[in-house]
Amino acid sequence: QSFTIDSNVSWTITGNKSWLSVSPTMGKKDATVVLTAQQNTNVGNRDCLLTIMSADGGVSQTVKVVQDGAEGELRVNGSTSASLSFGADGGEKQQINITANSDWTITSIPDWIRVSPVNGSKNSTITVTIDKENFSDEDREATLVIAGSGISANLNILQAAKLAKNCRVTLSNKTIMWD
Numbered sequence: 001q002s003f004t005i006d007s008n009v010s011w012t013i014t015g016n017k018s019w020l021s022v023s024p025t026m027g028k029k030d031a032t033v034v035l036t037a038q039q040n041t042n043v044g045n046r047d048c049l050l051t052i053m054s055a056d057g058g059v060s061q062t063v064k065v066v067q068d069g070a071e072g073e074l075r076v077n078g079s080t081s082a083s084l085s086f087g088a089d090g091g092e093k094q095q096i097n098i099t100a101n102s103d104w105t106i107t108s109i110p111d112w113i114r115v116s117p118v119n120g121s122k123n124s125t126i127t128v129t130i131d132k133e134n135f136s137d138e139d140r141e142a143t144l145v146i147a148g149s150g151i152s153a154n155l156n157i158l159q160a161a162k163l164a165k166n167c168r169v170t171l172s173n174k175t176i177m178w179d
Contacts (some may be wrong), residue, residue, distance in 0.1 A: 002034045003063060010055035017048045020065060037067045043102040043149045044069045072149035075099040081154045088162035090133040096155065098124045104148030106155075113142060113157060130159055137163040 005011065005027070012026040013033065021036040040046055046067050053060040076082040077096050086092045090112075098104060098120065105119040112132040117124070134140055144155040 002032050005031045005033060005052060007031075007054070009059070011052055012055070013050055013052050015048065015050045017046075019046065019067075020048050022050065035065060037065075039070075040067050041070050041101055043072050070101055072151040073099065073101045074104060074146060074148055074151045074153050076146060076153045076155050079153070081156065083156040083158065084128060086130045086157070086159045088134045088160045090131050091129070093127055093129045095125050095127050098126060098146060098153075100124075100148055102149035104146055106144055106146050108143060108145045110142045112140070112159070113144070115144065128155075128157065130157075133162060134159045135162045137161050 007027075007029055010026070010028045013022055014025075016022045016025070019038045019040070021038075023034050023036075024031065046069070048065045050063045050065060051060055052063065074080075076098055078099070082096060084094050084096065086094070100120075100122055103119070103121045104124075106115050106126070109115055109118070112130060112134075114129040114131050116127050116129075120126075128144075139161050140159050142157045144157065146153045146155060
Protein backbone atom coordinates (compact mmCIF):
# COMPACT_ATOMS: atom_id res chain seq x y z
CA GLN A 1 0.00 0.00 0.00
CA SER A 2 1.09 3.60 -0.22
CA PHE A 3 0.51 7.04 1.22
CA THR A 4 1.37 10.54 0.03
CA ILE A 5 3.55 13.12 1.75
CA ASP A 6 2.76 16.76 0.95
CA SER A 7 5.76 18.83 2.07
CA ASN A 8 7.79 21.91 1.19
CA VAL A 9 10.88 20.71 3.16
CA SER A 10 13.20 17.68 3.35
CA TRP A 11 11.96 14.82 5.54
CA THR A 12 12.88 11.34 6.87
CA ILE A 13 10.79 8.34 7.95
CA THR A 14 11.78 6.32 11.03
CA GLY A 15 10.25 3.53 13.06
CA ASN A 16 9.79 0.79 10.50
CA LYS A 17 9.97 -2.87 11.58
CA SER A 18 11.87 -5.76 10.00
CA TRP A 19 8.64 -7.11 8.47
CA LEU A 20 7.80 -3.79 6.78
CA SER A 21 9.68 -2.26 3.85
CA VAL A 22 9.31 1.53 3.42
CA SER A 23 10.42 3.25 0.19
CA PRO A 24 11.65 5.94 0.13
CA THR A 25 12.68 6.65 3.73
CA MET A 26 13.78 10.20 2.97
CA GLY A 27 13.00 12.87 0.42
CA LYS A 28 12.47 16.48 -0.47
CA LYS A 29 9.04 17.98 -0.88
CA ASP A 30 6.07 15.86 -2.09
CA ALA A 31 6.40 12.09 -2.46
CA THR A 32 4.49 8.83 -2.57
CA VAL A 33 5.73 6.31 0.00
CA VAL A 34 5.24 2.60 -0.77
CA LEU A 35 4.85 0.11 2.08
CA THR A 36 5.47 -3.59 1.50
CA ALA A 37 4.78 -6.05 4.33
CA GLN A 38 6.09 -9.61 4.59
CA GLN A 39 3.51 -12.33 5.15
CA ASN A 40 2.19 -12.45 8.71
CA THR A 41 2.00 -16.15 9.61
CA ASN A 42 0.88 -15.44 13.19
CA VAL A 43 -2.80 -15.31 14.12
CA GLY A 44 -2.54 -11.93 15.84
CA ASN A 45 -2.36 -8.56 14.11
CA ARG A 46 0.91 -6.66 14.19
CA ASP A 47 1.50 -2.95 13.90
CA CYS A 48 4.17 -0.35 13.38
CA LEU A 49 4.24 3.40 14.03
CA LEU A 50 6.11 5.38 11.37
CA THR A 51 7.27 8.92 12.13
CA ILE A 52 7.75 11.39 9.27
CA MET A 53 9.92 14.26 10.48
CA SER A 54 11.15 17.42 8.77
CA ALA A 55 14.93 17.69 8.39
CA ASP A 56 15.10 20.43 11.03
CA GLY A 57 12.98 18.33 13.45
CA GLY A 58 10.38 21.06 13.79
CA VAL A 59 7.43 19.25 12.18
CA SER A 60 6.42 15.59 12.45
CA GLN A 61 3.51 13.35 11.58
CA THR A 62 2.86 9.69 12.40
CA VAL A 63 1.34 6.90 10.36
CA LYS A 64 0.16 3.71 12.06
CA VAL A 65 0.47 0.60 9.91
CA VAL A 66 -1.56 -2.48 10.95
CA GLN A 67 -1.25 -5.87 9.28
CA ASP A 68 -3.97 -8.47 9.86
CA GLY A 69 -2.98 -11.81 11.30
CA ALA A 70 -3.26 -15.06 9.41
CA GLU A 71 -6.35 -17.24 9.73
CA GLY A 72 -6.00 -19.89 12.41
CA GLU A 73 -4.54 -23.22 11.35
CA LEU A 74 -4.73 -26.35 13.46
CA ARG A 75 -4.11 -29.86 12.16
CA VAL A 76 -3.39 -33.24 13.74
CA ASN A 77 -1.19 -35.44 11.56
CA GLY A 78 -2.14 -33.20 8.62
CA SER A 79 -5.92 -33.30 9.11
CA THR A 80 -8.68 -31.79 11.23
CA SER A 81 -9.44 -35.29 12.51
CA ALA A 82 -6.95 -38.10 13.11
CA SER A 83 -7.09 -41.53 14.76
CA LEU A 84 -4.77 -43.72 16.79
CA SER A 85 -5.35 -47.39 17.64
CA PHE A 86 -3.77 -49.14 20.61
CA GLY A 87 -3.61 -52.72 21.82
CA ALA A 88 -5.39 -53.88 24.98
CA ASP A 89 -2.28 -53.85 27.18
CA GLY A 90 -1.38 -50.61 28.91
CA GLY A 91 1.92 -48.78 28.49
CA GLU A 92 1.82 -48.38 24.71
CA LYS A 93 2.91 -44.98 23.32
CA GLN A 94 2.39 -43.27 19.97
CA GLN A 95 3.28 -39.82 18.71
CA ILE A 96 1.30 -37.36 16.63
CA ASN A 97 2.22 -34.05 15.04
CA ILE A 98 0.27 -30.86 15.65
CA THR A 99 0.59 -28.17 12.99
CA ALA A 100 -0.62 -24.78 14.25
CA ASN A 101 0.07 -21.09 13.90
CA SER A 102 -1.08 -20.27 17.45
CA ASP A 103 -1.25 -21.64 20.98
CA TRP A 104 -3.31 -24.82 21.49
CA THR A 105 -4.64 -26.98 24.35
CA ILE A 106 -5.79 -30.60 24.45
CA THR A 107 -8.95 -31.34 26.46
CA SER A 108 -11.41 -34.22 27.05
CA ILE A 109 -8.67 -36.62 28.17
CA PRO A 110 -10.05 -39.63 30.07
CA ASP A 111 -8.11 -41.18 32.99
CA TRP A 112 -6.85 -44.13 30.93
CA ILE A 113 -4.97 -41.85 28.50
CA ARG A 114 -1.93 -39.69 29.23
CA VAL A 115 -0.90 -36.91 26.82
CA SER A 116 2.35 -34.97 26.93
CA PRO A 117 2.40 -32.05 26.50
CA VAL A 118 -1.27 -31.04 26.86
CA ASN A 119 -0.69 -27.53 25.55
CA GLY A 120 1.82 -25.75 23.38
CA SER A 121 2.49 -23.13 20.80
CA LYS A 122 2.70 -23.62 17.05
CA ASN A 123 4.03 -26.91 15.63
CA SER A 124 4.69 -29.71 18.13
CA THR A 125 4.99 -33.44 18.52
CA ILE A 126 2.93 -34.94 21.33
CA THR A 127 3.05 -38.38 22.92
CA VAL A 128 -0.13 -40.30 23.67
CA THR A 129 0.23 -43.12 26.21
CA ILE A 130 -2.40 -45.66 27.18
CA ASP A 131 -1.77 -46.14 30.89
CA LYS A 132 -4.34 -48.81 31.71
CA GLU A 133 -5.06 -52.26 30.35
CA ASN A 134 -8.52 -52.60 28.80
CA PHE A 135 -9.56 -55.75 30.64
CA SER A 136 -12.95 -55.88 29.00
CA ASP A 137 -14.68 -57.53 26.08
CA GLU A 138 -15.43 -54.14 24.45
CA ASP A 139 -13.07 -51.74 22.74
CA ARG A 140 -12.99 -48.34 24.38
CA GLU A 141 -12.87 -45.04 22.60
CA ALA A 142 -12.24 -41.39 23.39
CA THR A 143 -12.11 -38.20 21.33
CA LEU A 144 -9.50 -35.69 22.44
CA VAL A 145 -10.13 -32.09 21.39
CA ILE A 146 -7.19 -29.89 20.38
CA ALA A 147 -8.31 -26.24 20.36
CA GLY A 148 -6.70 -22.88 19.71
CA SER A 149 -7.55 -19.49 18.20
CA GLY A 150 -11.22 -20.31 17.75
CA ILE A 151 -10.63 -23.53 15.79
CA SER A 152 -10.27 -27.16 16.81
CA ALA A 153 -9.22 -30.60 15.63
CA ASN A 154 -10.09 -34.05 16.98
CA LEU A 155 -7.87 -36.97 17.87
CA ASN A 156 -9.85 -40.23 18.09
CA ILE A 157 -8.33 -42.90 20.33
CA LEU A 158 -9.30 -46.58 20.20
CA GLN A 159 -8.01 -49.20 22.63
CA ALA A 160 -8.72 -52.83 21.81
CA ALA A 161 -10.50 -55.10 24.27
CA LYS A 162 -8.50 -57.71 26.19
CA LEU A 163 -11.23 -60.36 26.29
CA ALA A 164 -12.94 -61.97 23.34
CA LYS A 165 -16.28 -60.43 22.34
CA ASN A 166 -19.21 -61.53 24.49
CA CYS A 167 -16.88 -63.19 26.96
CA ARG A 168 -18.02 -62.49 30.49
CA VAL A 169 -16.43 -63.88 33.59
CA THR A 170 -18.55 -64.06 36.69
CA LEU A 171 -17.91 -65.57 40.06
CA SER A 172 -20.91 -67.22 41.65
CA ASN A 173 -19.32 -69.44 44.28
CA LYS A 174 -15.88 -69.35 45.70
CA THR A 175 -14.08 -71.74 47.88
CA ILE A 176 -11.05 -70.76 49.86
CA MET A 177 -8.73 -73.57 50.85
CA TRP A 178 -5.66 -73.48 52.99
CA ASP A 179 -3.50 -75.79 55.01
